[in-house]
Amino acid sequence: MNSIEERYRAASARSAELGKQAERVMPGGDTRTTAFYRPYPLTLARGEGPFLWDVDGNRYIDLLGNYTSLVHGNAYPPIVEAVNKAAANGTAWPARSEAQIELATLLCERIASVERVRFCNSGTEAGMLAAHLARRLTGRKLILMARYGYHGSYEDLEVGLAGQDGERTMLADFGDATAFEALLSERGSEIAAVFLEPVLGSAGVVEPQAGFLGRVAEAAHRAGALFVLDEVITLRLDEGGAQKIYDVRPDLTMMGKIIGGGFPVGAIGGSEEVMSSFDPRNRGSIWHSGTFNGNPVSCAAGAVSVRELTSDRIATMNQQAERLADELTRAARHAELPFSVRQVGSLMNIFFLKEPPAATIVREDGRAIANFHLAALNHGLFVAPRGLIALSTVISDELLNEIIGRATEAIADVASAGD
Ligand SMILES: Cc1ncc(COP(=O)(O)O)c(C=O)c1O
Incomplete structure (x- = not known):
């Protein structure tokens, strides 16, 4: 055990204890593979604004936002207010709500290819739904997607x-x-749909080369397949989503994360024609149901989250991310560690490698990134174990200075730990 892990363990005794309790009732004490890490994940107690606290009372600056979904930070007051109001009126209804219409309207207004929306409960479900629709429309089974893409x-x-x-x-x-x-x-003739993330997320924040998305969309259409763009993470990059930035018009858009304002949500959107397959008034329409689809609390939270994600706020986050990426690079150079970062808007992934690797989830710098992750936690920064960072609209420039200071210390710890 190195000193980074020793310090982590010393500061998280209650988390460790709860981890043992969790292992007796959940495999590995865990219920979310992405978020698991060794020696044991923290148990969190509270989030407010740009901060998280664990059960041992340690405070962290939240640089992950529940894997990119909390774009306005934790317990964002306008969302809490909307949620309290919604919850007081009942948390799940057996019919449409006004909040649902409001959120769907916002998405249709903002995202050029989206004329109609169908809600579900997660990005995963959005993918299932998109695949179901594409298979039904084409009568084909196969899906084509990117190696190391994640949907x-x-x-x-x-x-x-x-x-x-x-x-x-x-x-x-x-x-x-x-x-x-x-x-x-x-x-x-066998392919129902091509699924692509406009920017690969899990594979390390990889931007598409110029023209890539357009060429694939065109080839999909020539083959009679649907082109599905997974914007579950990338809606935070522009009011109109990444499809606006990269000038591509998908047949279907998968959505999730920020459109639920921190609550479970998913959706697909597309043209009136394609989406009419779900219209229950049509004979032979697709049976798509879900007890919590378009949940009124998720939609109330999501409408605030989307409405308040303005171009100005996106620009500020992007500038902060650029500065953070530069400062992390500088700190690593100072510590004489190999380092690279890929940053797109408010998202970035760091690597303890001279050059960022090709799109992959296989890490050559596994030990260094694991050390950095624990060292960052030791210095009060919450990032993903794989080095993913997602900023939020509630990080001030002053807090960014503090983040840079803390990250610099974490990087120095990685250098001291050696291989
Ligand atoms: C690009 C992308 N698509 C889909 C999903 C799945 O969404 P969910 O975790 O809500 O099921 C994720 C989750 O991280 C994602 O990053």
């Missing part, structure tokens, strides 16, 4: 993370438009 935990889409084709899923390298075009021309 949630539905088996046919999760195989992307394994990096190998599945029974009903084919993979091509993100950025390699020619490979996508070739598969679509050879196997197009």
